Amino acid sequence: MSGAQDYKFEGWAGDSPDSIKGNLKWIEYEPKKFADDDVDIKVHYCGICASDISTLSAGWMPMDEAYPQVVGHEIVGEVVRVGPNVKNGLKVGDIAGVGAQCDSCLECKYCVDHKEQYCNKGQVGTYNGKYYRTSEGSKSWGGYANYWRGPSHFVLPIPKEIDPAEAAPFLCGGVTVFSPLKQYGAGTTAKDVGIIGIGGLGHFALIFAKALGANVTAISHSDHKKDDALKLGASDFLVTGDDVEDAVKGRERSLDLLICTSNDPSMPLNSYLSLLRPGGNFVLVGVPETGKLPDLAPFTIIMNNIHIGGSAIGSPDRIKEMLDLIAEKNLHPWISKWPLSKVNEAVPAMVAGKARYRYVLVNEENGGKL
Amino acid sequence: MSGAQDYKFEGWAGDSPDSIKGNLKWIEYEPKKFADDDVDIKVHYCGICASDISTLSAGWMPMDEAYPQVVGHEIVGEVVRVGPNVKNGLKVGDIAGVGAQCDSCLECKYCVDHKEQYCNKGQVGTYNGKYYRTSEGSKSWGGYANYWRGPSHFVLPIPKEIDPAEAAPFLCGGVTVFSPLKQYGAGTTAKDVGIIGIGGLGHFALIFAKALGANVTAISHSDHKKDDALKLGASDFLVTGDDVEDAVKGRERSLDLLICTSNDPSMPLNSYLSLLRPGGNFVLVGVPETGKLPDLAPFTIIMNNIHIGGSAIGSPDRIKEMLDLIAEKNLHPWISKWPLSKVNEAVPAMVAGKARYRYVLVNEENGGKL
Structure with missing residues (x-):
């Protein structure tokens, strides 16, 4: 079931609040250790969310210890590696996505009751988080990147009826x-x-x-x-x-x-x-x-x-319910696409409030379509 | 069904914010015009509620036009007159009570749905209110008094298992x-x-x-x-x-x-x-x-x-449900009784926070028992 890893993890990182002015830098970083229930996703698309801006700019809280930070939590791409305990029926080659939460304890009352975002031990954000269930202490890295790794419980197949680029911003926003x-x-x-x-x-x-x-x-x-x-x-x-x-x-x-x-x-x-x-x-x-x-x-x-x-984001079950409704009713977000390479133009435009109504970064090298 | 009225309406009125310092005065006043669905109650007991204090003292809003004001909206006594359209099966001689609300439109969605306190046209307070459904424009007068008159929809029989003095403070508080x-x-x-x-x-x-x-x-x-x-x-x-x-x-x-x-x-x-x-x-x-x-x-x-x-007070249905629970479970409030004649000592004691935990005024002349 698993593919060997012949890729590096690289992405556009912010290293100070100034990064939102167009100063993100392409870096390589070490993802979490691959766990039995993890997947790797080759990122095709990643939405730009207002949370990305507030995180990069330290608008909500001091971020000194969190830099460098690769943000992005509206991620859609191709599954390229799955662990032996993979969830949600994911397999290599699937088009799948992950939203703003990528882990939780999976044992408490709220996790069991499909309200993982209210987990008693706390949700792990898809970026700016710290894993604790597996690869304890590892930092989470987001989707302004070429690859993403994380727990498959929070990764959902994108129904074939939905354009993967359009699916991305639905996953958080x-x-x-x-x-x-x-x-x-x-x-x-x-x-x-x-x-x-x-x-x-x-x-x-x-x-x-x-x-x-x-x-x-x-x-x-x-x-x-x-x-x-x-x-x-x-x-x-x-x-x-x-x-x-x-x-x-x-x-x-x-x-x-x-x-x-x-x-x-x-x-x-x-x-x-x-x-x-x-x-x-x-x-x-x-x-x-x-x-x-x-x-x-x-x-x-x-x-x-x-x-x-x-109300905070939505659980995997809720995301699945949403994707089913999008497919059934043929719903479409209003998006503009930006090449991932132009992230340092896209982020300032987002900050300036120009999006009507969401931006999606496209990783063309990985197969994303502008 | 109706008794002739051979009594005057008199009560302890405040005429300024200073009244809570022990300056209530015994006055005679004109109640609303008796409507087909009204009852008159000969007051035996009336609880002292914190709202009485905030109203008399103009703590919530200016009260200049509302003075003189007889407060008290935890009223229990004997039904002495009923209109031909009386509700709740009330009849002369019953022991019955009214809480903080004494009227509403009785027609809107909320009234019909037994949430009269959220009436679209507004609730009429048992004191400091203005009737609009019957006797339009008449002022409502509370229970620090010898008699009370108002719509029977909001007047409920007190179950025999409950001490009427104890029932009073339950009706609002x-x-x-x-x-x-x-x-x-x-x-x-x-x-x-x-x-x-x-x-x-x-x-x-x-x-x-x-x-x-x-x-x-x-x-x-x-x-x-x-x-x-x-x-x-x-x-x-x-x-x-x-x-x-x-x-x-x-x-x-x-x-x-x-x-x-x-x-x-x-x-x-x-x-x-x-x-x-x-x-x-x-x-x-x-x-x-x-x-x-x-x-x-x-x-x-x-x-x-x-x-x-x-949440605001409770509807007549909720009051009935509460009274049934009090009777079934033999519940008792912690009250101290004061003769109605000592209202000018009781109110300042209430203001000073001495109640453990509610005060009830007793109209001995009308049959209330100290």
């Missing part, structure tokens, strides 16, 4: 919003769904909320992306503008679920909450770099039985 | 915590329940969480009330003390549900949240007078799929 949409009943118990923020995550959320059968309201501070939002899946568009209290007037208690992809710490949270029906859920998926939320008004929450929650 | 304990599965889906704050609401929450079969942890900033908490229903006691981060260490992800009866805007919210298991709920029931909550750490919420919610 997509499932990050698909997971709460499913958990909180979009299209079933939550018929009326609002999506706050029309960026990378928001565009996935519009696609999925509609595919799941919800009535979708896109919520944005301006009307610049109105046409896009309507094409992506929204049937209604709410511009919050300069006077958000006025903007939400008449729309109170009109939605069952709000997926908040904004990470603006000054967002008008209490106005957003007024849009929810009693029992409704507001779900955060974007983490502000300040680590803070706006002030909450307890009266609003109490008098409307509202829930403010958060 | 009790159901305010019983309602979220039931909604969030205490004893069923939420086996491990924490109660934050051991005051009036907290003491009810300990009683009910245990009665519902949960493992109960009482959480307090000091150990002063430890013995009380263990007697009330806790099997574990967590002192947060001066170093809350240290206090919660080792207890992370140990609880399914937190009922927060504290309304301290400087409470260590993020440390409390660390106690919750993924998918867990933190439910606010106490409203800080500042109208603010402490800063929330989005990372904690997202990485643990935690929900911060709020």
